[in-house]
Amino acid sequence: MLWKPATSSGDAAPVIGAPQPTPIEGATALKVRIHQRLLEFLNLGLLDKTPRESLRLEIRGAVSALLADEKRILNLSQTDQLIEDVLDELLGLxxxxxxxxxxxxxxxxxxxHSVVYVERFxxxxxxxxxxxxxxxxVRIINKIVAAVGRRVDESQPMxxxxxxxxxxxxxxxxxxxVDGPLVSIRKFAKSPxxxxxxxxxxxxxxDMSHLLRAIVQSHRNVLISGGTGSGKTTLLNALSAFISDEERIVTIEDSAELQLQQPHVGRLETRPANIEGKGEIAQRDLVRNALRMRPDRIIVGEVRAGEAFDMLQAMNTGHDGSMTTVHANSPRDALSRVEQxxxxxxxxxSPRSIRQQxxxxxxxxIQAERMDDGRxxxxxxxxxxxxxxxVxxxxxxFRFRRQGRGSGGGVSGEFETTGVRPRFIDVLAARGVELPYIDFSAGRRSV
Structure with a gap:
């Protein structure tokens, strides 16, 4: 029974004529007010078990009654939109x-609450x-974080x-x-x-894609560097597709977002401290634990602190082909950040021993960058x-050489070779990895 039991026989229905708050104009206010009233009558324990279409039929009658009580007249299109919005409030975000x-x-x-931006293209x-x-x-924020066992309040406001x-x-x-809650949502494609x-x-x-495929298949250890929003995680997902299905992979992240397609993947996620400041499980703890899980490769979503040392230890002790990302503006800066x-x-x-490691x-x-035009x-x-x-x-x-602005305002440029032939080419042959012919001559436009 979707509705809470009534005091008399039969299903409970929204009470018409109940005291109403002062009417507030606007679709958002109406939607939220109707949603709040529905919560009084709905059996919330059955919401997730009721098919959306069945729930829509149940809700339509209740919404019509509540609209009449609100003395609001909506056409069919507006009513359908309101029902969809109410369902989103009940079932979604x-x-x-x-x-x-x-x-x-x-x-x-x-x-x-009143300003929402999105990024498109x-x-x-x-x-x-x-x-x-x-x-x-705040209620929507709590709904999000509660789903992964976390919380947000004045004692833990981040x-x-x-x-x-x-x-x-x-x-x-x-x-x-200061001015109200701030929320950032980085969406990921439904398919990687x-x-x-x-x-x-x-x-x-x-040419670069062929080289990266060979790098992953030959078990080279990879560090992906870039600024915020530069596509590091997207690139890490793309590279992981080149890993053999026969390998065991363990991923370690603060917030699990990698979308690996291999069948043998163990996913680990950190845990923050509880309200008493206890129970925290940091990335470093998970990296050390992963070493006991017989992984062929370890993938750390992003290194930020001391786990960088444990990650290097893993790379140096038989877990070849491991990958991670770091925030940095250049390959040289990336290595400096890992050292720090x-x-x-x-x-x-000693600093020298760290650099040797x-x-x-x-x-x-691999350096990724988000250009001025958003690409x-x-x-x-x-x-x-x-x-x-x-040192x-x-x-x-390989590098990308900027050449200015195109006619549409976008950044123009081309990928080119630097004239350096990779030393690991011999490793590829030894591991039986085939690499299509690439001309590494200096200044050649990479296609």
Missing amino acids: GPLEPLLKDETVSDILINT GRLERTDVRFQDTRHL VDARLADGSRVNAIIPPLA IRMERLLELGSISS MIGMAGLEI IASAINIV RRVVSISEVVGMEED ISIQEI
């Missing part, structure tokens, strides 16, 4: 549902989406979470957010973006070739 269903939206940025635009008030927005489809969510509420799609988008050249993060582990290791563990650094490109593929005195030596193999 309210005003966010249309944006989450819109495949052209890649980011949703909520700046308080690399460009930010303001939407007409609104929440009724701060309480309404939270990272994810949606069921793997989309990444970050929320911060007052008192840290593969290398073929990156080629279509112009994010990479064909190893320092955060609190170990007594890095040079031995990391074979390839994301792989702007550099570099090989770590060892140490020269106290890690790297050589760039």
